[in-house]
Structure formats: C-alpha cells, structure tokens
Amino acid sequence: MSVSLRIIKDKIAGRTMLVLTVLSVLLAVLIGAGLYLRSAPLLESHSIWKLLFSSEWKPMKGEFGFFPYIMGTLWVTAIAILIALPLCLLCGIYIHEYAHHRIQKVIVPFVDLLSGIPPVVFGVWGVLVIVPLIADHIAPHFVEFSTGYSVLAGGIVLAIMIFPLIISILLEVFGTVPKELKDASLSLGATQWQTVKHVLLKRSLPGIIAAAVLAISRAFGETIAVLMVCGNVADVPHSIFDAGYPLPALIANNYGEMLSVPMYDSALLFSALILFVIIFLFNAVSRYVLSRIEKKYA
Amino acid sequence: MTDNPHISVQNLNLYYGANHALKNISINIPDKKVTSFIGPSGCGKTTLLKTFNRLHDSLTDVRVEGKVLVDGENIYDKGIEVTHIRKKMGLLSQRPFPLPMSIFDNIAYGPRIHGTRNKKQLQVIVEQQLRDVALWDEVKDRLYSPAVRLSIGQQQRLCLARGLAVSPEIILGDEPTSALDPKSTQKIEELFLQLKEKYTIILVTHILRQARRMSDFIVFVFNGEIIEFGPTEELLLNPKEELTKDYVKGFLS
Amino acid sequence: MRKLEENIFKILMIIASALVVGSFFLIVFTIVKKGLPAMNLDMITKTPERGFYIGKEGGILNVIIGSLYLALGSSLLALLVSLPIVIYINLYLKTGSWLGSVTRLSYDVLFGIPSIVYGAFGFTIMIYFGLKASLLGGIIAVTLLVIPIMIRTMDEVMRTVPKELLDASYTLGATRLETVKILLRQSAVGILTAILLSFGRAIGDAASVMFTAGFSDNITTSLTDPAPTLPLAIFFQLSSPIEEVQARAYASALVLTIIVLLISISARILTKRFSKNKI
Numbered sequence: 001m002s003v004s005l006r007i008i009k010d011k012i013a014g015r016t017m018l019v020l021t022v023l024s025v026l027l028a029v030l031i032g033a034g035l036y037l038r039s040a041p042l043l044e045s046h047s048i049w050k051l052l053f054s055s056e057w058k059p060m061k062g063e064f065g066f067f068p069y070i071m072g073t074l075w076v077t078a079i080a081i082l083i084a085l086p087l088c089l090l091c092g093i094y095i096h097e098y099a100h101h102r103i104q105k106v107i108v109p110f111v112d113l114l115s116g117i118p119p120v121v122f123g124v125w126g127v128l129v130i131v132p133l134i135a136d137h138i139a140p141h142f143v144e145f146s147t148g149y150s151v152l153a154g155g156i157v158l159a160i161m162i163f164p165l166i167i168s169i170l171l172e173v174f175g176t177v178p179k180e181l182k183d184a185s186l187s188l189g190a191t192q193w194q195t196v197k198h199v200l201l202k203r204s205l206p207g208i209i210a211a212a213v214l215a216i217s218r219a220f221g222e223t224i225a226v227l228m229v230c231g232n233v234a235d236v237p238h239s240i241f242d243a244g245y246p247l248p249a250l251i252a253n254n255y256g257e258m259l260s261v262p263m264y265d266s267a268l269l270f271s272a273l274i275l276f277v278i279i280f281l282f283n284a285v286s287r288y289v290l291s292r293i294e295k296k297y298a
Numbered sequence: 299m300t301d302n303p304h305i306s307v308q309n310l311n312l313y314y315g316a317n318h319a320l321k322n323i324s325i326n327i328p329d330k331k332v333t334s335f336i337g338p339s340g341c342g343k344t345t346l347l348k349t350f351n352r353l354h355d356s357l358t359d360v361r362v363e364g365k366v367l368v369d370g371e372n373i374y375d376k377g378i379e380v381t382h383i384r385k386k387m388g389l390l391s392q393r394p395f396p397l398p399m400s401i402f403d404n405i406a407y408g409p410r411i412h413g414t415r416n417k418k419q420l421q422v423i424v425e426q427q428l429r430d431v432a433l434w435d436e437v438k439d440r441l442y443s444p445a446v447r448l449s450i451g452q453q454q455r456l457c458l459a460r461g462l463a464v465s466p467e468i469i470l471g472d473e474p475t476s477a478l479d480p481k482s483t484q485k486i487e488e489l490f491l492q493l494k495e496k497y498t499i500i501l502v503t504h505i506l507r508q509a510r511r512m513s514d515f516i517v518f519v520f521n522g523e524i525i526e527f528g529p530t531e532e533l534l535l536n537p538k539e540e541l542t543k544d545y546v547k548g549f550l551s
Numbered sequence: 552m553r554k555l556e557e558n559i560f561k562i563l564m565i566i567a568s569a570l571v572v573g574s575f576f577l578i579v580f581t582i583v584k585k586g587l588p589a590m591n592l593d594m595i596t597k598t599p600e601r602g603f604y605i606g607k608e609g610g611i612l613n614v615i616i617g618s619l620y621l622a623l624g625s626s627l628l629a630l631l632v633s634l635p636i637v638i639y640i641n642l643y644l645k646t647g648s649w650l651g652s653v654t655r656l657s658y659d660v661l662f663g664i665p666s667i668v669y670g671a672f673g674f675t676i677m678i679y680f681g682l683k684a685s686l687l688g689g690i691i692a693v694t695l696l697v698i699p700i701m702i703r704t705m706d707e708v709m710r711t712v713p714k715e716l717l718d719a720s721y722t723l724g725a726t727r728l729e730t731v732k733i734l735l736r737q738s739a740v741g742i743l744t745a746i747l748l749s750f751g752r753a754i755g756d757a758a759s760v761m762f763t764a765g766f767s768d769n770i771t772t773s774l775t776d777p778a779p780t781l782p783l784a785i786f787f788q789l790s791s792p793i794e795e796v797q798a799r800a801y802a803s804a805l806v807l808t809i810i811v812l813l814i815s816i817s818a819r820i821l822t823k824r825f826s827k828n829k830i
Contacts, residue, residue: 006411007379010726017639021650024636024698025657031664031672038675090560090567098564107572109819114575116815117808118755120782124789124804125578128585160574167571193557214663221665223758224786248667248758256674256684256762272671276664283663287656353718358645385724395716398736408723457719464723 032276039270042263051270057234064267066274071236072151072244076226077219079155079240084162085212091163092170093196108171115164123228126157131229139241149231152240157225162215169214169290173207174200176293207293210286217282221275223248247271302370303329304386304468304498305350310364312345312354319345321522323364332490332499334509334530337519338545343502344472346519350500351384351470369467385412388461388497390474394453396445397460401437404445404456408464427459431489451482458489469493471501475508487512506546510534518542579808586805589798595806599768599799603779603788606768607795611803613770617778618807620686620771621764622754625693626701626746632694633701633745641709642717642727642734655706662699667758669696674762686771686778689764696759697749704748708741709734744818751814755807757782781807 042051046064054065095107135148177200185195201208231243232253255268305327312320320342327333335343345354352373354360365372373383385408397404405424406414414420424441428434433455437448445456454474461469471490475483490499490512503509509516509530516533518526518541526533526542537543594610601608636654644651673692682688712734720730735742757780765777766787781803788800 006726006729007381010728013728014639014643017635017643020632021636021639021654024632025654027695027698028657028661028664031668034672034675035668087567087570090564091571094564094568098561099568107568110572110575112819113812113815114571114578116751116755116811117575117578118757118782118811120755120757120785121578121582121804121808121811124585124785124800125581127789128581129577160578163571163574191553191557193560194553217663218665221663221667223665223667224782228786228789248665251667251671252758252761255671269671269675272668276668279663279665279668280660283660284656287659287663291652291656291659351722353721356645356714356717358647381721381724381726384722387722389718389722391715391718393715395713395719397716397719397733407720408725411723411725411729460719461722 028280032273032280035269035273035276039266039273042266042270045263055236059261059264059267062263064263064270066247066271068234068236069245069247069250069271070274072230073220073246073248075151075237075240075244076154076158076230076246077216079152080158080162080219081212081216083155083159084166084215087159088163088166088170088211089208092167092174093200095167096171096174097192097196097200111164111167114160115168119161119222119225120228122157122161123225126153126225126229130156134241143239143241146241147231147243149229149243150241151230151237151244153229153231154226154244154246155240157229158219158222161222161225162218165218166211166215169211170204170208173204173211173290173293176207176296177203206289210289210293213282213286217279217286220282221248221279223252227252247275303327304369305500306365306367307349308365308367310346310349310362310366312349312363313361315359319522320349323524325517325524325527327498327500328515329498330494330496331514332494332501332512333515333517334501334503334513335517335519336503336506336509336545339504341519342522343517343519347470347472347500347502350468351387351389352380353389355380385464386466387468387470388458388464388466390454390458390461390469390471392473393477394450394457396448396453396456399445400442401445401448401456402441404460405463408460412464423463427463428456430462431455431459432485433459449482451478451485454478454482454486455489458486462493466497468498468500471499471503473502473504476504506534518545520545579812582801582804582808585801586808589802590805594799594802598770603766603768603784603799604791604796605793607793611781611784611799611806613768614779614781614784614803615806617686617764617771618754618781621689621693621760621778621780622750624686624690625697625753626749628690628694629697629701629749630742630746633698633705634742637702637705637709638731638734641706641712642730646714658699658702658706662703664699665758666696666756667761669693670759670761670763673759677763683775684763684765684777685775686764687774689760689778689780690774692759692763693753693756696756697753700752701745701749704745705738705741708738708744712737740821744821747814747818747821751811751818754780755782755811757786 042064051064051066052070053067055067056063056065095104099107130153131148134150134153135146139146182195182199185199226246227249230246230249232245232249233243234245237244251268251271303326307323307325310320310323323346335346337343348354349362349366362374366374368383368386397407402424405427406420409420409423425434428437433452436452445453448456475486478486493499501512513530515528516530517524520541526537526539533542534546537546595615596612597610598613599609600606640651640654670692673688673695676691677688716737717730717733720733760780760783764780766779766783767777771778784803785800788796791797
C-alpha cells in the first residue's frame with residue numbers, strides 16, 4: 001500500500017508544479033493583458049496615430065501626445081548603444097582573444113561587479129560626475145549653454161549600465177566559435193586581428209546583433225538613473241545637449257499621484273504598455289536567436 | 299535455460315527521433331548467470347541495457363516498440379508503475395555517481411525510500427552491504443563523511459552496494475570498470491563473479507578479454523541488431539556469423 | 552600595414568577594457584568620497600526628524616530596515632514560487648521538452664522586462680485589491696521582479712546536474728518527488744547564489760517600489776506599513792537643497808553600494824569555491 005501512496009504523492013506534486021509552471025509562464029500574458037485593459041479607455045477615445053505622433057501633452061484637457069517622450073527614449077537609447085557597443089566589442093574581443101589568462105581573471109569579475117550596482121547609484125554618480133562634466137567641459141565647446149542634464153548624460157550613464165550585459169553575452173557568443181576555425185585562419189598566415197575580423201566577428205554576427213538588441217531593450221526601460229540625469233523636459237530633443245523626457249521617467253514621475261485627472265492613469269499605463277510590448281518582442285527574438293546559437297554549438 | 303527468465307525481450311525496437319537504434323531485438327537473458335553485451339561503440343549495447351529499467355523515459359524523441367518482460371510483466375505496458383521495476387535492478391554506470399550525501403546515507407537511501415526507517419535495521423543493512431562489496435573495513439570509521447571523498451574505485455563499489463541494498467534480482471553493469479584503475483577493476487570483477495550466485499548479471503563491455511573472464515554468455519550487438527548469442531567460449535572461439543568472426547578476430551588472435 | 556592595423560586595434564581594445572573596468576572604480580570612488588563624510592553613528596542608528604525632505608537631524612535607520620525587510624521578504628517569497636518551477640522543468644519534464652523550452656524562453660524574456668513595468672503592474676494589482684502603498688505591496692512587485700532572476704540562476708545550475716546522478720536515484724526505485732532531494736543537494740550552491748542575487752537586485756531597485764512600497768520617516772512594523780527603502784531615500788533626498796538632507800542621500804548610497812558589493816562578491820566566491828567540489 002505504501003508503494004501506491006508514494007506514487008500518488010509523486011503524481012500530485014507533479015500536477016501541482018505543472019499548474020504553477022504554466023501559470024507563471026502566463027505571467028507575461030497577464031502583465032500585457034492587465035496593462036492593455038487599463039490603457040483601453042485612452043485607446044478608445046484617442047487615435048493611436050495621434051497618441052504616438054502628437055506633441056500636445058495637456059492631461060487637464062485630455063490631450064496626450066507621447067511624441068516627445070518617445071523621442072526622448074529613442075535619443076538616450078541610441079546614444080547609449082552607440083557608446084556601449086563599440087567599447088564592449090573591443091573589450092569583449094580583448095578578453096576573449098588577446099588578454100592573458102591572468103588579466104582575464106581581473107577584468108571579468110569587475111564587469112560582474114559592475115552589473116550588480118543598483119541603477120539609483122548610477123544615477124547619483126551621473127548627477128555628481130557626468131552632469132557637471134558635460135555642463136562645464138563638453139557642452140561649452142559646442143553650444144552656448146547646457147545645464148548638463150541632457151540626453152547625452154542619460155546616454156552615457158545608460159551605456160555604462162549596459163556594459164556588463166553586452167560583454168557577458170558577447171563572451172558567450174565568442175565561446176561558440178570553434179577554435180579550429182580560428183586556427184585554420186591563423187595557419188593561413190592571417191594576423192590575429194584579421195582572424196578576429198574575418199572569422200570571429202563574421203561567425204558571431206547574429207549573436208552580436210542579439211546582444212545589441214537586448215542591450216537596447218534594457219536601455220529602453222531603464223528608469224531611475226535616466227530620470228535623474230536627463231532633465232525631464234517634455235520637448236523633442238534636437239541635440240545631445242538638450243534635456244529629454246523618456247517614457248519610463250514619465251511613468252515614474254507621475255504615476256500614482258495624479259489619478260484624479262481623467263484618463264491620466266490610462267495614459268501612463270499606456271506608456272508602460274508601449275515599453276512592455278517593444279521590450280517583450282526585442283527580448284523574445286534575441287533570446288531565441290541566442291538559444292539557437294547555443295544549441296547549435298553546444 | 300529456464301522457461302520464465304527474469305528478463306525476456308520480444309521484438310523490441312527503439313527509435314531516437316528518426317534513428318532506428320535497436321532493431322527487432324528478441325532475447326531471453328539466462329537467470330543467475332553473467333551475460334555480456336559486446337560490440338563496437340555506438341552499436342546500441344548500452345541503449346539496450348537501459349531499456350531494461352526504462353531509463354530512456356526522461357528523454358524526448360525516444361520511441362519504444364515491442365516488449366520487455368521482467369518477471370513476466372511487460373514494463374512498457376501502459377499504466378505500469380516504473381519504480382518497482384527499477385527496484386528489481388541495480389545499475390552500475392560507466393563512472394560512479396555517489397549521491398551527494400554521506401557514505402551511510404548513500405546505502406540507506408534505497409531502503410529508506412522503500413519504507414525502512416528503523417535506525418538499527420538500517421545500520422545492519424549498511425554494514426552488510428558494505429561487507430558484501432569488501433568496503434566495510436576501508437570506510438567503517440568514516441561512515442558519515444561525504445561519499446564523494448572516496449576514491450573512484452571505492453565509489454564504484456559503494457554504488458554497487460547501494461544498488462544491492464534494495465535487494466534487486468538483476469544487476470546491470472554499463473561498462474562499470476571503464477573509469478577504474480586495474481586494481482579496482484579486478485576488485486569489481488571478483489565481486490561480480492561472487493554475486494552471480496545470487497543475481498542475474500548483465501554487463502556491457504567493450505573489452506573482450508573482460509567479457510571472456512567474466513561471462514557465461516555473450517551477446518554480440520552490431521548496428522542495433524543482435525548478431526549472435528551463445529555461451530562465451532563457443533561464441534568467441536567458434537563464431538557462426540561472419541560479422542562476429544571479424545569482430546572477435548581483431549581482439550583474440 | 553597589417554602590423555599597424557593590428558597594433559592600433561590592440562591599443563583601442565586595451566583602452567576600451569580600461570574604460571569598462573575604470574568606470575566601476577570611478578563609480579565606487581565617487582560614492583565613497585561623498586558617502587564617507589556623511590557617515591556617522593547617528594546616521595545609521597536614528598530615523599530622520601521633522602520630515603525626511605526638510606529635517607536636518609536624524610539618520611537613515613528606517614530606510615535600512617525597510618529595505619532589508621523588503622528584500623528579505625521578496626527573496627523568500629520568490630524562492631517559494633521559483634523552486635517548484637525549476638524542479639518541475641528539470642526533473643519532471645523530459646530533457647528537450649517543449650514546455651521546458653517555452654518556460655525557459657519566457658523567463659529569459661521576463662528577465663528583460665524593466666522594473667518600472669513591474670512596478671506599474673504591481674500597483675494596478677494593489678488598486679484592484681484595495682491595497683495601499685505598503686511593505687506588502689512592495690514585496691509583491693519586487694517578487695515579480697526577482698522571480699525571473701531566481702529561476703534563471705537556479706535553472707542554470709540544475710541543468711549541469713548529471714543525468715546519471717538522477718538515474719542512480721531512479722534505479723533504486725525512487726519516484727521523481729523523492730529524487731528532488733538529490734537535485735536540491737547537488738545544486739545547493741546554485742540555490743544560495745540565486746537567493747543572494749535576488750536579494751541584491753531587490754534591495755537596489757527603485758522603480759518597482761516607487762508606487763508600491765511607499766515612504767515614511769518611521770520604522771516599518773507591519774506588512775501594511777509603508778516601507779521606506781534605500782533607493783528611494785537616495786532619489787528623494789539627493790535633489791534637496793539642504794545639505795544635511797543630501798548627506799542622508801549620500802550615506803544611503805554608500806550603505807546600498809556596500810551591501811550590494813558584498814552580495815556580489817560572496818555570490819562569486821560561492822560559485823567559484825563550491826562548484827569544484829561537486830561531481
């Protein structure tokens with residue numbers, strides 16, 4: 001009898017865990033649906049075209065144009081990835097191909113530690129170091145006046161925040177390139193850099209793109225650090241020294257406070273929905289690509 | 299050969315996805331004897347061994363057709379409960395895999411699962427099994443230290459003892475000496491020869507000399523098929539099939 | 552010519568690596584330089600007096616305690632939810648199963664969802680249940696945020712548990728439920744690492760607690776009290792014109808950085824040291 005009891009226990013546990021697993025997978029769907037339902041009132045009363053491309057943001061009058069916020073997000077994200085990707089590629093190649101074992105052992109842990117630093121600490125650092133640096137030393141060469149609180153400051157801080165993500169994925173991707181392939185290139189008389197260029201980078205291209213896309217989506221949703229250094233002016237930025245107001249900052253600054261204004265709550269959850277959908281898609285595609293790469297060369 | 303052997307395989311086919319890995323296998327394994335599966339690597343001998351206690355269950359893409367009768371019961375029947383079938387067999391794998399716990403707990407793991415809770419009883423079982431595999435004197439002072447600290451050879455004997463502790467009828471050995479040094483190998487081989495009085499033993503090996511030393515019967519597997527099955531000396535010295543002849547010649551001449 | 556190109560890129564690579572590593576040191580240096588002068592015994596043993604945004608007296612004890620409660624609560628809750636899931640996909644599902652791949656992919660994706668979205672979603676749940684910003688609300692939102700970290704970290708370790716080890720247990724007639732013990736023991740280090748990493752993320756995240764955990768000058772004593780947290784203390788007090796209030800922000804940043812670095816370092820040591828002793 002004890003045999004069957006053991007087996008029944010096993011089966012019940014299995015079923016319970018199955019239900020929990022499936023439910024948890026549905027969490028993504030649940031978040032999407034929840035955000036959609038809450039932003040539905042806004043979507044019903046406003047055309048999506050106008051929401052995305054109008055610059056009129058007058059919550060009291062029921063006008064919600066997200067264009068400045070979307071542009072703010074795009075500016076900081078673009079600056080961040082333009083700074084981070086080349087640096088990380090160089091750093092990743094150095095760690096993987098050039099650095100002595102002992103140097104590897106020094107660099108990699110620090111990249112790891114960097115990834116653990118909380119966003120708000122990056123924000124503090126941005127306020128204390130980057131913002132004054134831009135205001136006093138960089139901006140004066142280009143424009144008449146900048147407070148330093150700018151999309152450039154946001155981009156720089158974000159770039160550093162996404163270093164660890166990009167580098168760790170790059171190292172994984174580089175690791176899947178067979179050594180024989182590189183040896184073949186080297187034995188044909190190619191220099192190490194030529195081998196990197198023609199073999200390593202070429203073979204890793206899908207992985208590099210996936211890493212970049214993941215980094216973009218991380219930058220896209222980062223809130224507090226950007227909020228602290230970006231200036232938060234709801235105008236479309238025209239130069240890197242202009243202030244910007246990215247979507248996550250919009251939510252963080254206003255949500256939970258002005259719920260008495262009609263539609264305001266819907267509008268803010270709509271911006272959360274935009275973030276969610278874009279990041280979800282970016283992540284799903286790049287993670288899928290990465291898992292395929294891993295499987296292929298496992 | 300008895301009429302109702304412990305293990306009887308009937309028209310067994312196994313597919314890994316599209317790969318037809320075992321083809322139409324039928325064999326009665328002789329009771330209380332050592333039967334060795336030999337053949338080149340990748341021929342399917344280990345796969346065949348693992349079908350006996352359904353260790354392919356945790357893989358997707360594996361399809362099994364036909365019957366494996368253990369004590370007359372088809373273990374691939376729907377609704378069959380796999381745990382009591384597995385309990386009937388002890389498995390020794392290529393590398394020892396001690397459970398992440400103490401030496402004592404490794405042996406007591408099986409009996410505990412099957413309902414023995416009494417501390418005294420467990421102590422008796424543990425000592426008995428460790429004596430049976432000639433490990434008792436080496437470990438009696440450190441029964442409660444982690445099993446991973448034993449040498450590989452000791453670990454393999456521990457794994458054997460662990461399997462014997464649930465009183466199986468059959469012992470499956472999947473190249474159990476391939477990771478061991480010559481001395482440990484010899485110990486395991488001696489143990490197997492002692493154990494065959496009480497157990498039906500099936501051994502997968504790629505070492506023909508070992509098969510010859512150890513076994514009463516040999517099964518030659520090639521490309522997923524049983525080519526030849528017979529008493530050890532007969533099969534090795536007078537193979538009937540050309541394939542067997544070629545394979546054996548390379549090693550014994 | 553080839554040699555020149557080789558050398559130029561080598562120099563660029565070294566500069567890039569130095570920038571990456573240097574940025575870490577620069578950040579830590581800045582935080583320590585600003586935080587250390589602000590640090591004194593009162594700072595970590597007193598709560599702020601006459602309002603955290605104006606009052607010049609008092610310290611950040613309420614914030615430290617609130618953060619610890621929140622991070623501890625959400626890590627434990629997340630562990631409770633995550634364990635059955637990773638056990639299921641590693642033990643009950645067949646290797647290469649469809650559900651397993653879907654689950655892993657969806658946690659990879661959920662891992663990338665920004666904390667502000669979890670915060671906003673958590674807040675809508677709270678409104679739905681009529682919950683006010685409180686420790687409980689914060690724990691719910693942060694739990695959602697750290698579950699993917701927990702699951703991914705534990706899964707990574709459990710996938711390396713040799714199949715033969717689990718087979719050894721099955722061979723003795725154990726059920727899968729009974730074999731859970733073997734899986735957990737073999738991946739104990741991974742589970743501990745997962746808890747540490749989740750704790751580190753939970754204590755450092757601001758956007759998810761912004762609307763859900765609330766803020767107050769007092770020490771949190773129950774689940775329904777607001778829970779002031781380090782990241783928000785930094786964020787709110789940094790922009791104050793009053794120096795003493797800013798000092799509390801710097802001190803909070805220093806405390807937070809120290810906690811998080813200690814956690815990262817111990818997680819690293821843990822994985823380094825113990826992964827060797829396994830089979």
